[in-house]
Amino acid sequence: MKAEIIGIGTEILLGQIVNTNSAYLSGKLAEIGIDCYNHATVGDNHLRLYSAITQALNRSDIVITTGGLGPTLDDITLEVISKVAQKPLILKKEIIRLISGHFKERRMQMAKNNLRQGYIPKGAAWLKNDIGTAPGIVIKIGKKLLIALPGPPREMQPMVEKDLLPYLKKSTVKKSVILSRTLKTTGLAESQLHEKIKQILNLSGNTTVGIYAHPSQVDLKITAKAKDIKKAKRRICYIEKKIRKDLGKLIFAVDTETLEGKVADLLGKKTIAIAESCTGGLVSDRLTDIAGISRNLLLAVIAYSNKAKIEMLGIPEKKLKTHGAVSMQVAKAMAKNIRVLAGSDIGVAITGIAGPTGATKKKPVGLVYIALSTSTQIISKKRYFTGNRKAIKFCSSQAVLDMLRYHLIK
C-alpha cells in the first residue's frame, strides 16, 4: 500500500509558509504501515494541480491533498478533483447546515462565498471539520483512493486523527508497520561514528539504521518494518543492543529525551552551581527547561567581564593576567569557586572565545575550556569548536552537559 501527499498553495511555493502537513501525514501513515514514496507541492493552478493528482494516482494507491478547500475563488482543489474523477460537484445540504452552525456559534454572519464549501464531487464521502468550515473529502477513483484535507494544521490534524486514520486502518490492507527509535550521541563527528558501526549501517531490508548529524550531536535512527508492532519492537531491540555494545556511554538519550533532561535525571538529589562565560547563560537556560530542576540548581553566575570573574567568582587577578581568562587554570578556578560560593555538591564552568572577535594567535575563535569540580576532584577539558557565535555557544553547552553526564554515571 503506497501513499503520496500533495501540498497545495502558492504561499508554500513563494516560501511564505513551510509545509509541515506532508511530514505530519507521512509520520501518521508510517505508524499504520502505509509507505509514502513521494511528496509534491503545487500552487493554486488548475493545470498543475490536475497533472500532480493524475501522476500521483498513477503511481500510488492513496493520494492525499492538503489545502485549497477554502471559500475563496483561489481554492480550486474540489473543482480539479471533480475533473479528475469525472464526477460533477453537487450541493450537500448537511454540510451547509454545519457551516452556518459554525458561524452562529461564533455570533458571526456566514459570508456568501462559504456556500462554495457545500459542493463536493458526486459519490464522495466527507469528513467533518470540528475547527473550521471546510469538510475533508474521500473519493474512490477506480481502485485508488483520493483524499482532500484542509490546509491549516489545526483543522487538518483533528480530522486525520478522529476520522481518517481509523478509516484507513479498517479499509486498507497492510502487510506491515514501520517503527523507529533514535539513539542520540555527542562527542564524535558523523564520520567517526560511522567508522565505529559501519557494519550495522550497511544493513538493508526490513531493518535499517540511518545516521543524522546535528550541531554537536549525531543521531542513529533504527527503523524496522514488520508484520506487527511487537515484531518491529523486537527487531529494533536486537539492533539497539548491538549498537550499544559498540557505542556504550556515547549514547546519551533516546527518542524525545534531551541531554539536559538526562543530566537532570542523573543529578537526583545532588546540587549544582554553574559559572558561565562564553556560553552566556545557555547552559543554565537549557537545564532550567527541565521541570523540578530548582531542587538541584542553586546558582548560576554569568561572569562575562574580568571584573565579574574577580569580584563575583573570586578568581585571583594574577591568574587572569598570567594565563588569560580563556585558560584551563581559570576554568578550574571558576568551577571550584562557584561550587564553594553556592555550597553545592558540583560546580561546572565554561570559558572560551565565541567570536567573531576576541581571538589571538594562540587562542583562536572556538577555543573553549570546561571544568567540573567536586569536593574530592577537579576535571577539565580543552575543546575546539567551529561555526558562528551561536554554534560555538551551543557546542560548548553540549560539551559541559555531557561532561556532567559522564561524571554522574560513574
Add this chain to the structure above:
Amino acid sequence: MKAEIIGIGTEILLGQIVNTNSAYLSGKLAEIGIDCYNHATVGDNHLRLYSAITQALNRSDIVITTGGLGPTLDDITLEVISKVAQKPLILKKEIIRLISGHFKERRMQMAKNNLRQGYIPKGAAWLKNDIGTAPGIVIKIGKKLLIALPGPPREMQPMVEKDLLPYLKKSTVKKSVILSRTLKTTGLAESQLHEKIKQILNLSGNTTVGIYAHPSQVDLKITAKAKDIKKAKRRICYIEKKIRKDLGKLIFAVDTETLEGKVADLLGKKTIAIAESCTGGLVSDRLTDIAGISRNLLLAVIAYSNKAKIEMLGIPEKKLKTHGAVSMQVAKAMAKNIRVLAGSDIGVAITGIAGPTGATKKKPVGLVYIALSTSTQIISKKRYFTGNRKAIKFCSSQAVLDMLRYHLIK
C-alpha cells in the same frame, strides 16, 4: 525563468523531519524574480530520484536538489545526477584538500568515506561549503541548470547566500521581482493587532500584507511584486509608512533583526546586569548571542533558590517571607541590587512561576514580575503568560527585553 526544488531524504518521507529547505529556497528565488511552480520530495532511492530530476528538468529551467550529498552510501544524489547528465564522476583534488583541511581545523581525523565527497560529475562547477564537508554542485544539462545543495540548512543557506544567488542573479533573465519586508511586533495579540490595521490587511493585487503569529510576537509581512527591485521597494516603503503610523513603537525590528539585537544596538555604551529567576539564564543567553555585547553585559546572576537570592543578590529574608519570591517587591529589589552589585547603568530582573508546579491559589503558573532599575528610577510590571514551561520562559524573556527597549528609546 521557472525553478523547481527537489528535497531528497527518506527521513522526510517518514515524517521524521520537516522539509524547510524548499520554503527557504523558494523565498530566496522569489526575491530575485525566479518563479517556483513545483516542489517534490523523494527518498534515497535511485529510480525515484532519477525520475523526479528528469521530470523537473522537462518542465523547469532551473532544478535545485537538497540533500543526499553526505559521505555515506545512502547519499546518492551525485551518482544519480551523473546518470541524468551522462557525465562520469571524477575526483577533484581541490575538494579533498578542503575536506581534509576541515578536519584538521577541528583536530579530527578525516574518515575514509569522506573521500566520496571529492567526486563530482565531469564538467560541473562546485560551491564551497564553509560549514560542513559536502560541496554544492552546478551543472548545465542542455539549456537547463541543475544544482545540488547539501541538506543541512546551516550548510546550505550560507552557500546559497554567498555564491548561488549572486550567480543566478547574473546568469538569468527575469520579468518581475517579488520583495517582502517583515515588521515584527510584541506586546499585542494577533487579533488586537488585526483590529488596529484592518484596512491595510485587506489590500489585494500586487502589494499585500500578511499577519503571522508566533509566541509573544506577531509579524506583519508586506509583499510587493513589481517590474524591478526599485519599484517593489517603493511600494513596500509606502505601505510600511502607513503601518508605522498606526503601530509606532510596537514594531521592534525588521526582517532578520531580533529583539536582542535591537536592545544591544540601543544600549550603545550603557552597561547592564541581569538577575534572573524563572527565565533561568534565557535573557542573558539571548543577549549574548549578539557579538560585542561583552562591552555592555557586566554580570548576570541566576538566583534560582531563595538562598541565592539572599546571599548573592542581598534580598532581605523578611521581604521574601512577607511578599514571596514571586512578587513586585522582590523583582524591584533584584533589579536594584544586581545593578549596584555589578556597578552597571541598568539592572533588570525577572521572577515568576514557569510551572508546571510551584503555583498557589493567588499565584498561578505563568505569573511573572519584571523590573528595571537605573540610578534615578525603578519600573516594574506584572504579566500573565500561558503555555508550557519553555513558552513561559520565552514570553518572560521577550517581555523583559521589550521593557529594556522601551526604556532605551525614550
